[in-house]
Amino acid sequence: MFLARVVGTVVATHKDPGLVGMKLLVIQPIKNDGSASGKTLVAVDSVGAGVTENVFYVRGREASVPFLPDEVPTDAAIVGIVDHWST
Amino acid sequence: MQIARVVGTVVSTQKNAKLEGAKLLLVQPLDPGGAAKGPTVLAIDSVDAGIGDRVLLVQDGKAAIQALGRGVAAVDAAVVGVIDAVEMGA
Numbered sequence: 476m477f478l479a480r481v482v483g484t485v486v487a488t489h490k491d492p493g494l495v496g497m498k499l500l501v502i503q504p505i506k507n508d509g510s511a512s513g514k515t516l517v518a519v520d521s522v523g524a525g526v527t528e529n530v531f532y533v534r535g536r537e538a539s540v541p542f543l544p545d546e547v548p549t550d551a552a553i554v555g556i557v558d559h560w561s562t
Numbered sequence: 563m564q565i566a567r568v569v570g571t572v573v574s575t576q577k578n579a580k581l582e583g584a585k586l587l588l589v590q591p592l593d594p595g596g597a598a599k600g601p602t603v604l605a606i607d608s609v610d611a612g613i614g615d616r617v618l619l620v621q622d623g624k625a626a627i628q629a630l631g632r633g634v635a636a637v638d639a640a641v642v643g644v645i646d647a648v649e650m651g652a
Contacts, residue, residue, distance in 0.1 A: 476604035476639055478572070478588075507570060507588060507602055521636070522576050531572065531586075531604045533638045537623035540636040541578050554636045555577030555586075562570035562588060562613075 476531045478557065479504045481524050485517055493547045500524060500553065502532060507562045518551035529557040565645065566591045566619040568611050572604060580635035587611060587641055589619055594650065605639035606630055618643035 483501035487494070498520040506512045509529075521541035524530045530553045533540075538552035570588035574581075585607040593599040603621065608629040611617045620626060621639045629640035 533636045555574040558573045560572040
């Protein structure tokens with residue numbers, strides 16, 4: 476998993492049926508100090524996250540697991556909202 | 563598996579149900595010389611590692627799911643060992 480900050484939302488009317496009803500969020504991966512790291516990506520939300528919140532997300536095949544038995548075609552899913560972290 | 567160092571802990575109240583009670587660690591993958599390599603990774607901890615420990619990190623869904631041991635779950639990284647020593651060369 477990786478830390479990220481939610482920076483936006485995506486609206487897509489025409490999409491794969493498996494994505495219907497899913498919340499799509501633009502997230503910016505962040506480093507330990509909270510600064511941006513790398514490119515933004517779009518992730519499906521499974522925990523009710525919102526813009527400006529810090530979250531963690533899963534990449535790859537396991538990104539579709541939170542939505543089982545629905546088959547959601549995604550390669551990134553937000554699986555937790557971060558309260559705080561310490562380094 | 564990769565060698566990594568535990569650099570932090572993460573607290574999350576609202577998370578995927580399969581992750582309830584799982585300990586989350588921020589780990590920094592290391593190169594063979596011990597320098598930081600790439601971005602830090604958030605991994606579940608199955609071996610009770612602590613900050614500063616050098617650990618074995620798996621970044622693969624199947625391996626992480628086995629380490630968590632709760633059936634299919636949304637995890638893609640896990641700490642599966644605490645390293646005592648690494649010896650290089652013949």
